[in-house]
Amino acid sequence: MAMKFKMEGAGDIERALADLARGTAKGAVRRAMKKTLKPVAEAAEGLSGGKFKVAVTSKLTARQQRDARMDRGRSKLALYVGPVMPDGDDAPHAHLYEFGTAPRFHKETGKSVGAMPARPFMRPAWDANQAAMLETLKREIWAEIEKTVERARRKAERAAK
Template identity: 40%
Template structure:
């Protein structure tokens, strides 16, 4: 599928608050939960627009059922960690040593960026054919023309109709998640003091 990106600027204050008030893992959880919650309505819109094949018996292959929202860490720290892991393994190190090298490399690079994915899962690779269509196809052995598939866009219209609302939802979700996480951290600190 194609990659569409919403790039939010001016979030330096958010990084500062997360770094001061929360441990790294809690800050990452805040970002992931907020991204998932903000992107879900866009995914619901894509599911509603996706072509439905009533003959699909296997729900694992049904396009509508397999439009997902997920998050993952991205950026330089992830790449550095993967390279350190690979280099340690190639040098004859154990998996434990490679894991330690991965963690050390990621810590030295600072916080990872968190990204969100919304679209068809890998199981339904045919989503790209529905989105963009196909040209005329021909069987190799027989030479028989088997036709073409007209485009039925569902991802781009969902993105276009929901992108502004998604940014607004993300702002609200981040605020809510940060407040919850800071309150949890304070409660935890009070328990430790007792």
């Protein structure tokens, strides 16, 4: 499940980020986005009943990278929240758990192998946290910008000595 989240109208934040180097600004925004998305991941992990570990990451499988090709660019930053196996590998069966399956039958024997009811965990976690995420993101980005500016100031002081 892919959800787009675009923040507009935050002119002060955009101007402050524009004053930073692109790599520095992307790092600050990445850290802020991870902190903002962490409650979604924690809620989804709880709703999955311990079946999945849910991670906030920028790493995708090759197939997911092809699907998310438009999310990439020099000034774009994309993070994803999704289920992973305990060892950190992707969980290719998570969509079956989330959306369920219709009755399934073995091709050769015709034996019923059952149906799986839907047990949504990602969507309810997203819906529960979506309202507060924009304010949290703004607050976290400002905090990261202030920390970054303070680090740059201290670095300049050390270089001047």
